[in-house]
Amino acid sequence: MITIKFIQPDGSEKLVSAMNGRSLMEAAQGAGVVGIVAECGGSAACATCHVVLPQEVFDRLGAPEEHEEDMLDFADAPRQTCSRLSCQVRVTPDMDGIIVRVPTA
Amino acid sequence: MKQIVIIGAGQAGLSCAAKLRADGFEGEITLIGNEKDAPYQRPPLSKAYLLGNLDAERLLLRPLTWYDQHQVDLRTGVAVATIDRAGKAVTLSDGKSLSYDALVLATGAEARPLPEDLLGGRSGVHTIRDRSDIEMMRPELDAAQSVLVIGGGYIGLEMAAVARGLGLGVNVVEAAPALLGRVACRETAAAIAELHEERGVRLHIGQGVTELTGETQVTGARLADGTEISADVVIVGIGAAPRTALAEAAGLDIANGILVDATGRTSDPAIYAAGDCACYRLPDGDLRLESVGNAIDTGEVVAGSILESGAGYTPKPWFWSDQFDLKLQIAGRAQPGDMIVVRISTIGARSHWYYRDGVLAAIDALNSPRAYQVGRKLILDGLTPDPGAIADPHRPIKDIFNETRAALFAR
Ligand SMILES: Cc1cc2nc3c(=O)[nH]c(=O)nc-3n(C[C@H](O)[C@H](O)[C@H](O)COP(=O)(O)OP(=O)(O)OC[C@H]3O[C@@H](n4cnc5c(N)ncnc54)[C@H](O)[C@@H]3O)c2cc1C
Numbered sequence: 152m153i154t155i156k157f158i159q160p161d162g163s164e165k166l167v168s169a170m171n172g173r174s175l176m177e178a179a180q181g182a183g184v185v186g187i188v189a190e191c192g193g194s195a196a197c198a199t200c201h202v203v204l205p206q207e208v209f210d211r212l213g214a215p216e217e218h219e220e221d222m223l224d225f226a227d228a229p230r231q232t233c234s235r236l237s238c239q240v241r242v243t244p245d246m247d248g249i250i251v252r253v254p255t256a
Numbered sequence: 257m258k259q260i261v262i263i264g265a266g267q268a269g270l271s272c273a274a275k276l277r278a279d280g281f282e283g284e285i286t287l288i289g290n291e292k293d294a295p296y297q298r299p300p301l302s303k304a305y306l307l308g309n310l311d312a313e314r315l316l317l318r319p320l321t322w323y324d325q326h327q328v329d330l331r332t333g334v335a336v337a338t339i340d341r342a343g344k345a346v347t348l349s350d351g352k353s354l355s356y357d358a359l360v361l362a363t364g365a366e367a368r369p370l371p372e373d374l375l376g377g378r379s380g381v382h383t384i385r386d387r388s389d390i391e392m393m394r395p396e397l398d399a400a401q402s403v404l405v406i407g408g409g410y411i412g413l414e415m416a417a418v419a420r421g422l423g424l425g426v427n428v429v430e431a432a433p434a435l436l437g438r439v440a441c442r443e444t445a446a447a448i449a450e451l452h453e454e455r456g457v458r459l460h461i462g463q464g465v466t467e468l469t470g471e472t473q474v475t476g477a478r479l480a481d482g483t484e485i486s487a488d489v490v491i492v493g494i495g496a497a498p499r500t501a502l503a504e505a506a507g508l509d510i511a512n513g514i515l516v517d518a519t520g521r522t523s524d525p526a527i528y529a530a531g532d533c534a535c536y537r538l539p540d541g542d543l544r545l546e547s548v549g550n551a552i553d554t555g556e557v558v559a560g561s562i563l564e565s566g567a568g569y570t571p572k573p574w575f576w577s578d579q580f581d582l583k584l585q586i587a588g589r590a591q592p593g594d595m596i597v598v599r600i601s602t603i604g605a606r607s608h609w610y611y612r613d614g615v616l617a618a619i620d621a622l623n624s625p626r627a628y629q630v631g632r633k634l635i636l637d638g639l640t641p642d643p644g645a646i647a648d649p650h651r652p653i654k655d656i657f658n659e660t661r662a663a664l665f666a667r
């Protein structure tokens with residue numbers, strides 16, 4: 152079991168169990184994390200799944216694809232150094248215990 | 257307010273239930289759906305799911321455990337048969353009845369079938385709305401060599417792209433003079449037509465189907481100009497109609513959908529409607545949208561109205577469509593007659609900006625996520641970029657965005 156802590160826009164925390172190989176968005180949406188609307192269901196078309204990762208996780212993942220980069224540049228919550236679209240991030244066992252922030256628009 | 261009953265366990269029904277709980281409603285919520293499945297995403301049905309790239313479980317909007325955890329009484333495989341407005345109760349197809357303090361109609365829309373005289377009882381002809389429609393079609397598709405798609409709208413074109421991806425021969429017939437009917441401008445329709453033709457889809461635009469061929473099993477179709485097309489499977493994508501029968505039988509007001517005001521309330525103050533089935537009467541006209549974003553937004557609007565905490569509905573129309581390697585993103589509401597400004601970013605990446613009376617009304621972005629995001633934000637803020645700047649590929653979109661916003665604050 153991979154457990155990830157989401158910090159919701161109002162500052163409250165939610166512990167979410169995530170499945171290896173699924174997207175971070177699916178874990179958050181399934182648990183009803185506030186602020187992860189995920190309207191497009193993972194097509195990288197809506198940016199309503201914007202999260203901020205811990206620096207070391209962000210670094211490990213490698214650069215996002217250009218389409219994601221462009222969506223993030225104009226996301227409703229301003230882009231931060233470690234911003235990602237959570238639907239484009241695959242959950243791996245080494246993510247157990249990490250803290251992911253949902254930014255405020 | 258103790259008991260809320262939601263009819264229709266789809267995107268809008270779930271959104272309403274989730275928002276009620278998120279906003280602290282502690283009474284009973286019953287979510288009733290006549291499909292077998294718990295609420296799931298429909299868009300992948302004509303995309304990844306049809307390709308076979310996604311398990312059914314991954315379509316679910318929430319895992320099944322969510323409903324227990326949030327005390328949402330989800331009843332699937334049962335339909336609401338009647339609404340008794342005077343007694344504030346509904347009867348179900350399993351004979352049970354349920355009383356409500358507030359009732360939400362989130363019954364969605366249904367795919368328009370081919371007229372019966374064309375269809376003539378033939379098998380091998382499919383409309384797509386539910387997951388079960390895909391399951392029914394899949395074995396036929398697996399055995400097929402060729403597919404005919406009737407209707408050049410988004411769903412039909414997505415299905416055509418997937419069928420090509422599966423290696424099938426694909427014909428698309430569209431009776432109107434262009435693809436995507438009234439919703440897209442000529443420039444968008446032409447770019448999409450070109451993409452499909454490049455990928456080997458044969459398009460027949462401006463051609464109606466005059467008859468289907470085959471005795472009991474469809475073998476193809478004949479078009480108005482005499483062209484004969486053979487096909488093992490026919491997919492019908494000629495639009496959808498709002499499911500209003502239940503509301504109509506209950507005597508609620510109906511327009512192009514179940515008529516509601518800006519708070520989502522029908523002509524009965526205890527009954528609300530959200531999603532594809534609802535027609536919102538707003539100051540600037542009636543609005544019925546068929547999109548995920550709208551289903552989520554209106555589901556939440558209704559929750560807010562029931563709890564008397566909501567601000568009502570401000571439409572934020574947007575849509576996406578994936579065809580081959582094209583990512584199309586659309587924001588705003590286009591109308592025939594809008595002036596179109598074309599912005600070409602790089603090869604294969606372009607956006608079409610719709611101006612109406614000098615005001616930016618909509619944008620279609622083809623593989624242009626930056627243009628989409630900027631256009632969407634400007635439309636929401638009621639801002640209009642200079643058309644000359646938009647048409648100039650050397651002007652970075654970010655600068656145009658900043659200048660347009662700065663002009664507002666300078667006013
Ligand atoms: C193939 C396909 C592709 C799509 N692609 C996109 C896309 O790319 N982007 C986008 O934004 N939108 C897309 N859409 C549209 C989007 O899926 C719909 O707008 C959305 O699902 C509407 O949600 P809803 O809750 O209003 O209706 P639905 O999701 O249709 O849910 C309504 C539910 O109510 C049930 N119901 C009806 N009557 C009763 C009754 N009397 N008793 C019990 N249950 C009842 C129905 O069976 C259904 O399960 C697509 C739709 C389809 C079919």
Ligand code: FES
Pocket residue numbers: 176188189190191192193194195196197198199200236237238239
């Ligand atoms: S879910 Fe839409 S961009 Fe991630």
